[in-house]
Amino acid sequence: MxxxxxxxxxxxxxxxxxxxxxxxxxxxxxxxxxxxxxxxxxxxxxxxxxxxxxDEEIDPASVPNPELARSLLRAVGNQGKRGRRLVAFFGCIYYAAARPAELLELRPSQCHLPRRGFGCIRLQKTRPRSGRGWTDSGETHDQRGLKKRSRKAVRTVPIPPQLVALLRWHIEAYGTAPDGRIFRTLRNGLLHESSYGEVWARAREAVLTPQEYESDLAKRPYDLRHACVSTWLSAGVAPQTAAKRAGHSVTVLLRVYTRFIKDTDDAENAKIAARLAGPVT
Incomplete structure (x- = not known):
């Protein structure tokens, strides 16, 4: 043995x-x-x-606000050819709350990219990195359905014009891999965490102060996903809608993002006050 x-x-x-x-x-x-x-x-x-x-709650101190997130995306694009090819990738994490592994199989046929207004992407596969010894195909990335969903499940996520523009530009500039994938390495391979993580680290260094760089603020590309969901909640999107778009259950969403939901107390109180306006008889 x-x-x-x-x-x-x-x-x-x-x-x-x-x-x-x-x-x-x-x-x-x-x-x-x-x-x-x-x-x-x-x-x-x-x-x-x-x-x-x-404690599974997301710490707000680690989540970039919209202004910082946009600055980080610009810093990614300023890193030459390698960085420019990753702007739309990181944009999908930030604007669509996509998990990085879900984007490795994204194809133009799964994207609705109108010239104006909101579009959408349909996520249906994930390619987590498992190592060659743990996949049936012998490849480093396994091929599965969406996280905790059946292999046939599809998650449709409406995307804002900012991401529509990024994806249109990326596809026009770089085309797709021979098998149709939008995001790929220079040699048409699958993106690796170590590769895009290095680009992300340089973007943080370029944008953040030394104190912020040493903190947990936007430490991982995955924090862009947290930023997206927290932005939805702060904007007043219903938790059940945010959960559906992020691929969470409502229970998980409320447990993980509870601090961001609490941040909307003032806005919610104003809605309640307006609804209850009138003399007390």
């Missing part, structure tokens, strides 16, 4: 995720026993306890 070193869970991993992955691993071991690959399940002998629950 070959012994594998199992890496420790990240300290910010949700307890529910750890429990789910442990159950999956247990089932894999049971399957291996049934197949005669191993003779004994040693998991029950491992001393283990569920870690303390991690």
């Amino acid at each position: 070959r012994v594998f070193d199992v890496p420790e869970a990240r300290p910010d991993t949700a307890a529910s995720s750890i429990t789910r992955k442990r159950a999956i691993f247990h089932n894999a071991v049971v399957f291996a026993m049934d197949a005669g690959l191993i003779s004994e399940n040693l998991i029950p002998r491992i001393s283990w306890s569920l870690p303390e629950p991690v």
